[in-house]
Amino acid sequence: MKLELRGITKSFGPLVANDHIDLVIEPGEIHALLGENGAGKSTLMNVLFGLYDADSGEILLDDEPRTFSGPRDALGAGIGMVHQHFMLVPVFTVAENVMLGHESTKPGGVGMLDLDAARQRVRELADRFGFELDPDAVVEDLPVGVQQRVEIVKALARDAQVLILDEPTAVLTPQETDELIGIMRQLKEAGTSIVFITHKLREVRAVADRITVIRRGAVVGSASPEASETDLASMMVGRAVSLSLGKAPAVPGETTVQVRGLTVLDANGSAVVDDVSFELARGEILTLAGVQGNGQTELCEALLGLERPAAGSILLEGNELVGLSPKQVLDAGVGFVPEDRSVDGLVGDFSVAENLVLDLVHTKEFSRAGALDLAAIRKNADHRIQEYDIRTQSATQAAGRLSGGNQQKVVLARELSRPLKLFIASQPTRGVDVGSIEFLHRRIVAERDGGTPVLIVSTELDEVVELADRIAVMYRGRLVGIVPSDTPRDVLGLMMAGVPHDEATAQAAEHPTEAGHE
Template sequence: NVMLGHEQTKFGGRLDLAAARARVHEISKRFGFNVDPDALVEDLPVGVQQRVEIIKALSRDAKVLVFDEPTAVLTPQETDELMTTMRQLRDAGTSIVFITHKLREVREVADRITVIRLGKVVGEAEPTASNAELASLMVGRAVELTVHKDPPNLGDEALVVSGLTVTDDVGTVVVDDVSFSVHAGEVLAIAGVQGNGQTELTEAIVGLQDRVSGSARLNGRELAGRSVRDILDDGVGFVPEDRSVDGLVKEFSIAENLMLDRSHGEPFVSRGTIRQNALNDFAREKIEEFDIRTQGPAQPAGRLSGGNQQKVVLARELSRDLSLLVAAQPTRGVDVGSIEFIHTRIVAARDSGIPVLVISTELDEAAALADRIMVMYRGKVVGIVPGDTPREELGLMMAGMSGSSALGGETSA
């Protein structure tokens, strides 16, 4: 991989793997990367794979490195290691452009900070600037970055998942014997590095996976094996992780997207005909309630900003009588102002007695919203811990260490 595209050859046109191996050793030793040049990339942890990418760039004597959201698939410990690497590269004379929306990381590593909003530079700041100052530049107004919530008023167990297993289309187990429960009036966050079974688990609960065994019962009614329509009609609200694919029809109007869950009957459809006046009145009400910045209900959803598209999805799902809210990556690709709003609405749903399942690869988000956090690694549950568990301990769990080992004690079930 390191020599790919810049292959060195020796006599007879054969690849000079020894030269590439020596180059990997040299750069790895210089920066303390500890990368085995003969290891298969597919077998390496994601954080080490990222070091291979850095070695590849440095092997070509790159003077400028661009890191575009590099920590999205890293544990907190791997993120800290990357920050250390970036400082080493800077000190060795490499120029680095670090593109990120994570304020803690940019303040930790940057020498200068440039803020872009709507494609334009809106300001510059020093690393000593506060998160609030940076967020204000990013959004154009003051932003409340702290999620305020009271202790949960727990009701009965609402969602009970037992032994849930999901296999992919080639027979690989991607969710392995997962069990947990969510109480009414509680937020359970599922944390972990992307690709450890969270997506498939979410899809199994809402009926989007076919190869499912085990049980997922909501208020005593089995969800596993039922259609998506039946599950939604049972009061499950679903905010998908990819709104463009599963959350919206971008060519449809905002009003039409707001009725997608209820396009088969009252109050918006009567005898196969859309009741346009009722739909438009509803849409105008939700546009105001959810602060959707738009020209009106008839505007195509695809012309909205990412944050406003997410608000349309959230408005649709929270406008029904819910028995469960499942929110997967609820703030992915939205600005900090929309994050503030979305977090507030999720907490409000929890406070109204709705059980909430949040799936997020953003550890800070999971910790801010959760009453309890369930960590997944390679399809299994590593542990279920209180929402105020330190991020360092959560990071160890995300790397596969058992909950009891990471905490030095018993795991909360």
């Protein structure tokens, strides 16, 4: 089935998310829609799937105009979508999830659901594509990669001829990503068209037949998979960027951070951080790798004093941090960039100048006799805006009106504007454009080179490898191991799935993957 979008425009108030977008998806091709977070990719696909009404433009299937009033219409027309955040009921089985929304009943069964038919449909599709999927497995018990296959089977069970995959690798290990790429190729060979939405250059080049690049809501060009990552990144950003950090080797000094046996329990008493221990020296970057949801957030909260550990110790230059409040931890010399800047890092309605001193207003530098020193705050803002290349109309502009990259620069500038004994950054470039990533990475390395111990938590393996002097891998609340920065990607991927380092090295040698050797 040929899919065509003509002149699709969608606005949210003054924000034009899609600006007269034209796009053609040919039958049986993998078409990558490449762009930064916030470029308008997902909005466009939500219009296609009937979740949003376009302000103007039309959708054509096999050259016939179609109108979708909701996802049911899109599904009925042969368009399926696997969302970045899965639309599954965790306590239902695979078969129950697959039949959800188009339930069938047993003949003469007085309204009883025909689960046997659903099971059979799952088995047929699983066998056809080699999914190894148990129809009676409960979804919440399945690994994330298998849950994604359930989403794909749901779409195929409804005879989807065009399958939209929205940032499908965001929650996958490299090995699971390779498996998904294999599945995409199988679907293509079976005649299914795939729209692959992503911001990851490596994956686009590995699997796409054609690439369309979107920037700021508009199509800015197309490219072939043979294009270099640098060329694709430049199209995404609109200027030349460097994807290689080229940092000098670390020169570690004294070990000043010692975490011992740290354990954090959730509300049910289960260990979400389980007996974690590591050390960190002055002048080195330790990156924490792992799929989101394996205890990284809780670990950072414990380090900052937001979460009280059930056991363990956090020593900073010999001083115990466990038991201190977040303010006391910050005052002890810890700088912290949270994983969600809009919730925990900024006050959106406050000005850029105010956000640059959020945790410093009590200091003598910015207050006198209990009153804020507005002149000092403004002078500081002018300096930081220039130093960190924060693109803002003025220091008085509300921080919430800045782009994601510039918001992150504000948070980073604030945290690095004072002498630190430990710098922690969680997902430091999430939702940030490629150009800003380049800048933020260089500032982090500069902090390391100034002698500060740095802990980076990231789910982006490219970022982990680029920044690391050493890599710690976390799985289900435990550290699987701490390895050198040059550890192969396929080994890291297996460790992210819980495989110990030695075993992962042996498995990787026997079964090299695209993610590890591309």
